[in-house]
Amino acid sequence: MLKLKYNFSLFAFATAIVILSCVQKATNSKVKSSLEKANFEAIVNGDSTHLFTLKNPHMEVGITNYGGRIVSLLVPDKNNSPLDVVLGFDNIQDYLAKPNSFGATMGRVTNRIANGTFVLDGDTIRIDKNNGQHAIHGGSKGWRQQVFKGNQRNDSTLFLSYRSPDGESGFPGNVEVNIQYTLTQNNALRIDYTAKSDKKTVINLTNHSFFNLSGNPQNIVLDDILFVNAGYFTPVDSQAIPTGKIVPVLNTPFDFTTPIKIKDAIKRDSTSEQLRFVSGFDHNWVLDTKGNLNDPAASVYSPISGIKLTVYTDEPGIQVYTANTLDQSQKGKKNIPFRKYGAICLETQHFPDTPNKPSWPSIVLNPGEKYHSTCIYEFGIE
Template sequence: MNKFTLIACIAIAMLSSCTAQKSNENLTESGLNPAKFDTIIDGTKAVKLYTLKNENGMEVCVTNFGGRIVSIMVPDKAGKMQDVVLGFDNVADYINVPSDFGASIGRYANRINKGIIVIDNDSIQLPQNNFGHCLHGGPKGWQYQVYEAKQINDQTLELTMNSADGDQNFPGNVVAKVTYKLTPDNSIDISYSATTDKKTVINMTNHSYFNLSGDASTLSTDNKLFVNSDSITPIDSTCMTSGEMMAVKNTPFDFSTERAISEKIGDTTCEQIKNGNGYDHNWVLKDKGNINVLAAKLTSPKSGITLQVYTNEPGIQVYTGNFLDGTVKGKKGIVYQQRAAVCLETQHYPDSPNKPQWPSVILEPGKTYTSHCIYKFSVEK
């Protein structure tokens, strides 16, 4: 090798090193490459990855495709930063692989019986995409649509959904907003609002899949769970509520005292466990409507990471990832197995449009729908 060839090789090596270093500098704390989220949908709707950070080093990444939380980096009991939610590392997978990972769900979170709502004596047929029911707003709910995004500052992201009259056959032109705010106490403060020009139904939530161990290849059933509730809204074999309330005392659903999810999730002598294939139920919160009272708490004994949930909603859906089946590959190439995560979805009760005895989900013109959820992270050592 002559000296000119040697010099050329050194130059190429240095250039490659600089390029790799620059590429690494562009990655988020969770290892995401924002370039993999840049795309245009329907010719005009820009999709990007947005990053929120606070003074403690906590990081939350959100894509405006579906208003989805993609990653949450929080410290564990050893002080090491861990990503505690499931998801994908590129927007193509969010578009092409059916999932609700991290999504801002609308118009109606959870299920509507047989996809039928009646408004002012007018019966409206919605899509039937889950056991004959309408789930999470239908197969093209807001989790599969593009929110307009405005990053207010390093800690705040505002997302806006302009949902046309007839979107998934729901009535009314609706303008909905989701605001993510990362606070100094390591909380993700989520505020929802919506207005309409025609009477409609609204029930929004966040559908993050939490694996608080930071290792999504492991199950989350060892997590300890507390729910501030004395009852659930029981379901049938199609996961549809009956309109009744069921006391949780002396059942596998009693988490009024913190205990491991694994303790009774396999108790198939319980009809409700069989119907949900585990836990996939709405808990009726004792202090419904009080944002200052703890609604639920989830703790990983492995990492020490704790998630506290506060809400002004009357209910919370606890879903233990029962329908994850090892066919979906997420971030870092990890295959998501059954019960690899726990979802804590603050909400009005499932099928409330058809249960007049429950808190109303009707939104009328001139009124504003609001909902509030706080996910607060800390460590138990």
């Protein structure tokens, strides 16, 4: 893979603007993506929302402190034309209109918790049920709907922080979380999460960006070439709750150990019960990377644009979701409807419903301990 290279200029460092509050100062009200910063200025839950911009000579990332969301992500295609490769909206009101996950930080616990309950030190914890009889992505007051405090120090780094009060969505403990977004010199967006709690609790964070590397959400991703560095996955029941089993991917549609078009993997068994349960892929893979940030966890490549996204993480799992529930009822940037299979999500994580699966890697955070998780989205041309 040919990686794009760049160097920070001394001038950029010398003129970097230090932001000590959520208010981002900028000399231009527009970014390359044509997003209007003014359209992200609002008062939500009593706090101010804003649009922040990270950029280098080849990439630009728009992030709002509402839900810690990646709003836009511009990368050059094989013709050196910038493409926005994430789904999202061009104003804060569309994010507020209907609960959604586009580009958001998922917490306190990403993914599903069966029946919205789990036992912690003998106590039954009850989480808001916001997915039928189950809880998903932190419950009804999950962090995707909260406003973070922003601190942008330069063009390459953004810090977001949030204090989650004891009892929020039913979770115990006051939790302080910090997220650092860094646009690196090898054209990657690195996300570092840290958190601490004053009570024993559970934490499992991820970013829920919907990627379409063709730059057009009307193009389905089933023609993209996917690699997942995992010999096993966790099957689900008809309500998308993990059964507790860990099974081999060999000879199933879930085998992406060799890069393959997503639609060709499906053809191995298009009648698979697992595919039918969720109308495509919405499953957790058990990574073989053993937490090594230098070992690719997954990659996806668009033959249309030539853009390849490689994911690195220190997490034990990754959720691959092929936007099975999008139905064109919502329209995003440039008024383009979101269609079924019009994106792919690559969510680094501990396994779903882990609080109810004692044999799986734990997400318990004790007082005095520090939670840390890293996800790297690296872009290049192939």
